[in-house]
Amino acid sequence: MARLELNGDKTWVRSRAVVITFEECWPLASSLVINRESLSKRTCLLRVTKATKQKDAAGLGALAHAYVEGDRSMLDCVPDEHMLRMVSEALKRPPAFFEWALRQSTSEQGNAIIRAAQQYLAAATWQWDKACILAGALLSLRGDIPAVELVEAPPATFPxxxxxxxxxxxxxxxxxxxxxxxxxxxxxxxxxxxxxxxxxxxxxxxxxxxxxxxxxxxxxxxxxxxxxxxxxxxxxxxxxxxxxxxxxxxxxxxxxxxxxxxxxxxxxxxx
Structure with missing residues (x-):
């Protein structure tokens, strides 16, 4: 990460730290804090690395982006077509979505995830990344938020x-x-x-x-x-x-x- 920042990629690193949090383990967004300091990005990525993963925001976001683009070929395999359409609409009107989501939220953790999505949405460069962040916010409203635990690192050398x-x-x-x-x-x-x-x-x-x-x-x-x-x-x-x-x-x-x-x-x- 230090190499990337020295090469002038600080904005990109910040963006990827946000998106990776939502993609790999969206419940961790409830405590997402990223500022200009390198330590905040490093801390964020290490937390994701050490945690069990929950990738539903990545899946729902990717499918919702394709849906917005006019693709309907995923409809026979999605868990909930209504959620797919909700994220698709959220991509078109993020402010209205966040206003609605905060009214619907009934937990502190859910509120924190939605507010993190609202705060960091602009950091996402691509529309499919924005869809992932919006998906994380919506998932926080659907049932219990998955409990995330620490997981042991594999003994093998990194490939x-x-x-x-x-x-x-x-x-x-x-x-x-x-x-x-x-x-x-x-x-x-x-x-x-x-x-x-x-x-x-x-x-x-x-x-x-x-x-x-x-x-x-x-x-x-x-x-x-x-x-x-x-x-x-x-x-x-x-x-x-x-x-x-x-x-x-x-x-x-x-x-x-x-x-x-x-x-x-x-x-x-x-x-």
Whole structure:
């Protein structure tokens, strides 16, 4: 995080800290406090990292954004069509939604989540991120808010190759090459990789909206949950092997601490 802020990405780091809180564990938004200090962002991300995850705000938000865009192909797999429409409408009129939500809330924790969503909504850059934050606010009104507990970190070493996904030049190249090699499509590989690898967490609480989004997205790529797992199992060793060298470079960058003023060009590509 220090490296990103030194590179002038302070606003981006703040935005991602907010969105990650709602995406990965929306109940934690009840105590979300982020200011200009690096410590506040670090504290926020560490709290999410150490907590059990509840991804329904991510699932509901993603599906609601697609619904706003005119897609109706998710309707046969969503838990509650009315909630989907409510978040879709909230995207169009956030102030009216927050006013209504605060009137409906009956708990201090729910009030805190809604107010955090209201305060930090503008920090989200993309509409699907805003939808996720609004979804978290709505979920706080629906039944008991899930209890979040600390979870033990896995004993295994962090798999740096997983970070080199479609968002990096290295990941794009390798995914394209492997897709061609196994006669699959790039789109199938990126979504199989996301749900079977990148989205894996230490402990996930029941998240029906996230499962609905997973089913819907994989289906759009021509996959089922089972076929995605089978595909990823077959390509995972190939991708890991091809990214091994770049993963080592990334690991060294992370472990070396904040960037120096003169970062080699080969390293800059990983940042």
């Amino acid at each position: 740096y190759w997983v970070a080199l996904d479609k968002h990096t030049p290295q990941g794009k190249v390798v995914l394209s090459e492997v897709a061609a090699q196994v006669k699959s499509s790039y789109r199938r590989l990126i979504w199989a990789g996301f749900y079977c690898e990148s989205a894996q967490v230490n402990k996930l609480l029941a998240s029906p909206w996230f499962e609905a989004e997973k089913t819907w997205r994989l289906r759009r790529a021509g996959l089922t949950v089972e076929s995605a797992e089978e595909l990823w199992s077959s390509v995972r060793p190939l991708i890991q092997e091809r990214l091994a060298s770049d993963a080592s470079v990334l690991e060294k960058l992370v472990n070396d601490g904040p960037a120096s003023p003169h970062v080699p060009a080969t390293q800059t590509k990983l940042m």
